[in-house]
Amino acid sequence: MxxxxxxxxxxxxxxxxxxxxxxxxxxxxxxxxxxxxxxxxxxxxxxxxxxxxxxxxxxxxxxxxxxxxxxxxxxxxxNRPDLDAAGRAIAEASTLLVGVGTFGVDEIVTARIETEAICCRLAAANRSDEDLARLEAEIVIQRDEGLTDEAFCASDVRFHRAIVTASGNGPLRLMMHTVIESFIPVTNMLIFGEHERRRSVGSHARVLEAIAARDAERAAQEIRGHLEGMRAVLIQALDRRASRAVAGAAEGGETE
Amino acid sequence: MxxxxxxxxxxxxxxxxxxxxxxxxxxxxxxxxxxxxxxxxxxxxxxxxxxxxxxxxxxxxxxxxxxxxxxxxxxxxxNRPDLDAAGRAIAEASTLLVGVGTFGVDEIVTARIETEAICCRLAAANRSDEDLARLEAEIVIQRDEGLTDEAFCASDVRFHRAIVTASGNGPLRLMMHTVIESFIPVTNMLIFGEHERRRSVGSHARVLEAIAARDAERAAQEIRGHLEGMRAVLIQALDRRASRAVAGAAEGGETE
DNA sequence: ATTCTTTTAATTGTCAAACCTTTTTCATTT
DNA sequence: AAATGAAAAAGGTTTGACAATTAAAAGAAT
The missing domain is CATH 1.10.10.10 (Winged helix-like DNA-binding domain superfamily/Winged helix DNA-binding domain)
Structure with a gap:
């Protein structure tokens, strides 16, 4: 049998x-x-x-x-499935992956540029006055020179999150949890500093202006410019770090 | 105290x-x-x-x-965090949300259009010959008239997945799990039928052609056209379903 | 000496029966 | 009528045991 x-x-x-x-x-x-x-x-x-x-x-x-x-x-x-819980689960999964260096900084920035450009376009089309107020409020916070780097980054995350929300597209908002909670923090960690902060706030203000004017293309262009600038700074920062590591190794110092 | x-x-x-x-x-x-x-x-x-x-x-x-x-x-x-496991977790979370009707069909299609257009653009830039072969193979499958609806939909999912892979962007691929495993199935469920299948395959072929030619804009336009066409069909299908439900209710039939 | 088989020990998997903690309900007392 | 307290129901935790699995060590056969 x-x-x-x-x-x-x-x-x-x-x-x-x-x-x-x-x-x-x-x-x-x-x-x-x-x-x-x-x-x-x-x-x-x-x-x-x-x-x-x-x-x-x-x-x-x-x-x-x-x-x-x-x-x-x-x-x-x-339980009733809800967007926040799902978003948290998604954020956790992707944060873990990003944390172990699964992705290169360059491809992360590319993904940010493309997806956030979409959000800006949709946000320009669908934003409410409330959305504008939220964006405005974050820019006000970011203009404060006395802000700690951590607080600035937190506000930066909220700003980008507010753009996603302003797009008015639920499915997209769900997907963007990966960007907002994982990709943004990992890119921000590397670009502290007074100069970069001022440049960022300027870009944010121009994005907001375009979204307020319902100019989708300009909003998308502004966020692209903002993030391309960040890409350049990031690559520089990584280069510096790499050469420092090489120099340190040459001097006989163990990096770990 | x-x-x-x-x-x-x-x-x-x-x-x-x-x-x-x-x-x-x-x-x-x-x-x-x-x-x-x-x-x-x-x-x-x-x-x-x-x-x-x-x-x-x-x-x-x-x-x-x-x-x-x-x-x-x-x-x-x-465990070592890996992309597949994270992808499955993301897919599960979003499938659950989609399953209870959290999102409207319209915003799902919009999210598909925008994100898949990105993938097509990047795929046109970065695709390998292998990627092209995978896409080609799915189109061959889809041309078979004797295919069941389920098999057709499965191939459709694989086709779109192959586009994402061809983009060569890991972070984006992670994000697209939501689209591929949740949004595509839920939109496909509603548009069975000979006619739609033939139209889809035609669109797929044109997308492939543009990606093969490394024409990013044309690839993006083709996928937009493909999905906009699907949106129209979907809305029609939902209207028909809604009016049938109303008619049924008017006849005294209880829908549940 | 090599290979096959058996034993053994470590570790997760499962079970049973109890006790603890929290929370609601309802009867009692004030 | 309000405060109090006891009872009950449910999840949370403990204890101690046994079962199943598996790699490695020991032993037996070739």
Whole structure:
């Protein structure tokens, strides 16, 4: 008789259970905010122990699919997918990749230029007065000479985030989490300094002006110019760093 | 005396441990492929029980940060972040959002148009002969009239994926997972049919031709035209569906 | 000496049963 | 009527054990 290899379980029980419940949620067999059976009940239904059930639930909770609360009205509930949670997950995944140096600075800047140019174009078309106010407010902050580098960078991130929001395009906003939360910070880390800050604020102001005037092409051109300038500075900074490292090595100093 | 409410622990133990280990990995205090202490050891070090440690590890495993193996040389190891795993995580998060109808079809198509136009431009500049062969192969598949709708859509996804790959930009490829794995499938689901298929293949062929000729602008224009055409068909399809629903309701039929 | 097999030990995976903590509900007391 | 407190329900945690897996060491056969 032919053996049914399928029946040989190769994955752990907790994973199987997690997959079953996940599938039920994704296929809509479990509605949003619906309560799952208690952990005790689940362990009885699946014929496995409670700790194993809990491992499965923890995995699903880590993926923002469910939440748990204690108490008589507590239990485990299906989460409504929301943009912020998804955005955080996306940002975490890409930050991790960027952190280990998966990408070159040059291609990161290219990706920034192209995607942010889109956002500027759409923002020029769709921006509300509120959006303008948000952008304006960040520029005011950035003009403050006494700002720390960290605070300036944070404001820079908020400025670019505000552009994305002004585009009024939800799907694009979701995608741009990668740029906003990972690519911008990694490029900003390298270009501190008074001079660059002033140049940046100038570019920001021109972008805002173009968006306010609903001039899509100019807005796109301004952000392109802004980021191309940054690319040049970045490459210079990396060159300096590289030559310093070479010089240091030549002097016999170990870099680590 | 003012009470220090902060010191009251509000988060669960397993979450605290997960956060600690995650921070250690993100800050590089745990290197890639480094082995963590055994679960037993961890439970002793943190002063908590093994099941609780396991819950924490499961959460990290769900985030692709670690992997576990049994046996004498087994244990828990730090994962190297890789593009595919991150891409899958991103795709999952966005698929979930798209699935519950967070976005309108119109803004999804807009996002597709703008981002895919970028990819076409870059692909025209950077494509290799290999890239061209991959695109060509998909078009050959799509010309087969006997193809099922599912197979056609799968090939369509592969075609667009190949364009992204041809762009040669890693960061962009990461971002485009959202488009490729979520936005394309959801737009394709609605436009089956012989006529649309033939139109699509025609557009694909023209895009390929422009990319092969390294004509960035033409490639971008072709994909724009392709997707704008799809937008029109989609809106028609949705209108038909809506009016059918209204008609059905008027006849006294309950839609659910 | 080499190769095959068996044993062994380390480690994750699972289980069972209890206890702890939080939170709501509801009865009791003031 | 309001404050208090007990009970119950649910997730959170512990303990201690056993099962399954797997690499390496030990032993047996060639």
């Amino acid at each position: 032919a053996l049914h290899y399928d029946e040989i379980v190769r994955t752990g029980l907790s994973k199987q259970v997690a997959d079953l419940i996940r599938a039920a949620i994704l296929e809509g067999r479990l509605q949003v905010d619906e309560r799952l059976p208690s952990e005790d009940e689940l362990s009885r239904r699946f014929g496995i122990s409670r700790p194993t059930v809990r491992e499965a639930l923890k995995v699903l909770a880590a993926q923002n699919l469910i939440r748990s609360r204690r108490g008589p009205t507590g239990g485990t509930f299906v | 003012a009470l220090h409410y902060d010191e009251i622990v509000r988060t669960g133990l397993s979450k605290q441990v997960a956060d600690l280990i995650r921070a250690a990995i993100l800050e590089g205090r745990l290197q890639v492929d480094e082995r963590l202490p055994s679960e037993d050891e961890l439970s002793r070090r943190f002063g908590i029980s093994r099941p609780t440690v396991r819950e924490a590890l499961k959460v990290l495993a769900a985030q692709n940060l670690i992997r576990s193996r049994r046996g004498p040389t087994g244990g828990t190891f730090v």
